[in-house]
Amino acid sequence: MGAPGSISRMKLLLAAVCALSPVAALTAASPPPLPVLTRSDVVFMYQAAREIYQEYGATVLAWGGTPRPASLQAAAGMKFFGSVGMVTEFARYHERFPANYEEGLCRDLHGKPYQVPWLTDHQHNGVPFWWCCTRQPRFRQYISERVVETVKAGAHGVHIDDHLGTAGSLFIGGGCFCARCAAEFQAELKLEAIPGIDPRNFNYPEVLRSWLAEAPGRKVEGHPLWPRWRAYQLRGAANFMSELRELAAKTAGRPVPMSANACLLWGPHLSDFQTLDFFSAEIDHHASALKLSPAPVAAYRMAEAVRRPLASTASGGDWAFVKERNLAGLVQGWIALGYACGHSLMAPNRQWCYTKEKGTHWYEGPREKFAPLYRFVREHRALFDELETHADLAVAYA
Numbered sequence: 390m391g392a393p394g395s396i397s398r399m400k401l402l403l404a405a406v407c408a409l410s411p412v413a414a415l416t417a418a419s420p421p422p423l424p425v426l427t428r429s430d431v432v433f434m435y436q437a438a439r440e441i442y443q444e445y446g447a448t449v450l451a452w453g454g455t456p457r458p459a460s461l462q463a464a465a466g467m468k469f470f471g472s473v474g475m476v477t478e479f480a481r482y483h484e485r486f487p488a489n490y491e492e493g494l495c496r497d498l499h500g501k502p503y504q505v506p507w508l509t510d511h512q513h514n515g516v517p518f519w520w521c522c523t524r525q526p527r528f529r530q531y532i533s534e535r536v537v538e539t540v541k542a543g544a545h546g547v548h549i550d551d552h553l554g555t556a557g558s559l560f561i562g563g564g565c566f567c568a569r570c571a572a573e574f575q576a577e578l579k580l581e582a583i584p585g586i587d588p589r590n591f592n593y594p595e596v597l598r599s600w601l602a603e604a605p606g607r608k609v610e611g612h613p614l615w616p617r618w619r620a621y622q623l624r625g626a627a628n629f630m631s632e633l634r635e636l637a638a639k640t641a642g643r644p645v646p647m648s649a650n651a652c653l654l655w656g657p658h659l660s661d662f663q664t665l666d667f668f669s670a671e672i673d674h675h676a677s678a679l680k681l682s683p684a685p686v687a688a689y690r691m692a693e694a695v696r697r698p699l700a701s702t703a704s705g706g707d708w709a710f711v712k713e714r715n716l717a718g719l720v721q722g723w724i725a726l727g728y729a730c731g732h733s734l735m736a737p738n739r740q741w742c743y744t745k746e747k748g749t750h751w752y753e754g755p756r757e758k759f760a761p762l763y764r765f766v767r768e769h770r771a772l773f774d775e776l777e778t779h780a781d782l783a784v785a786y787a
């Protein structure tokens with residue numbers, strides 16, 4: 390931490406590194422985020438009992454679910470972010486549209502729906518957790534209704550999990566090729582003149598299928614139009630997030646702060662940063678190395694490069710490792726590292742653990758070891774607030 394108001398050398402380096410990058414240009418042009426988090430905030434991930442919030446000195450609830458009178462009362466005085474999931478809420482979506490939920494499903498290159506890879510052990514009324522398409526009106530309606538419901542229930546802000554929606558599945562065989570994704574891509578290509586392409590009769594799934602069939606071993610990522618397709622899907626995600634932000638503000642009659650589980654170490658997660666006021670995200674902490682990792686530091690710097698705070702948590706694999714080895718000391722290091730970087734690790738009160746063998750399980754952090762560190766921050770706010778970070782570290786990112 391440097392003197393109040395100082396411009397750190399790190400920021401100058403970042404400015405130099407980013408001077409020619411689109412992110413830097415966008416950052417300069419975009420309105421500043423709402424001031425939701427201060428450096429001394431103590432962010433909880435999930436709902437907890439009031440005495441637990443108090444033990445930690447909690448000030449913000451980041452992934453608060455849908456606010457209910459009891460949960461709002463327990464979190465009184467805290468900023469309550471209600472959460473909406475674009476990938477994890479299949480059961481709820483299926484219940485909302487039991488007769489026509491299929492209209493909103495993503496489709497692979499062969500027209501078949503595909504599952505969310507980390508929810509393959511989930512079903513609802515015998516239906517697997519399909520990935521749903523954020524370009525399809527049925528699913529957009531569902532997500533929009535959830536945002537409105539969350540704001541009306543009294544949330545201060547909205548947290549979006551899996552905020553890239555359809556674009557988050559690009560790694561699964563190229564993502565969604567449903568009729569709408571194909572048609573809107575065709576419409577976009579009509580605005581450009583690409584040599585050798587007649588957009589009037591252009592169907593990208595068909596083009597890809599033929600191209601793949603021409604030579605064994607080809608992958609969709611190798612197709613000449615892949616970079617355009619990828620950018621198109623990520624822009625679509627950012628546009629939808631922007632619509633949701635406007636919807637939340639219109640519903641509440643005030644600006645509603647937004648956050649997302651934006652795993653910044655994968656660059657595309659920055660696609661919609663302009664619609665976000667802070668990042669509240671899973672960042673790999675590499676627990677199995679049994680020492681502090683530079684990965685979360687890089688994520689904190691990435692957040693800073695786009696002028697947003699990052700309230701991080703470790704990955705499900707990290708928490709599973711911590712639980713198995715009882716590594717509370719390592720977690721104390723993560724907490725200190727977060728605040729030292731000018732950001733924070735969300736209070737590790739109850740953490741989602743995941744391994745292939747055990748699936749989902751939970752780590753209940755020893756409060757007597759973690760809570761005093763967070764209370765120290767709250768009791769010494771002047772050491773944190775309104776200061777700029779100062780580090781001899783630049784992040785160069787293409």
Ligand SMILES: [Zn+2]
Pocket residue numbers: 494495496522523524525555565566567568569570
């Ligand atoms: Zn689609």
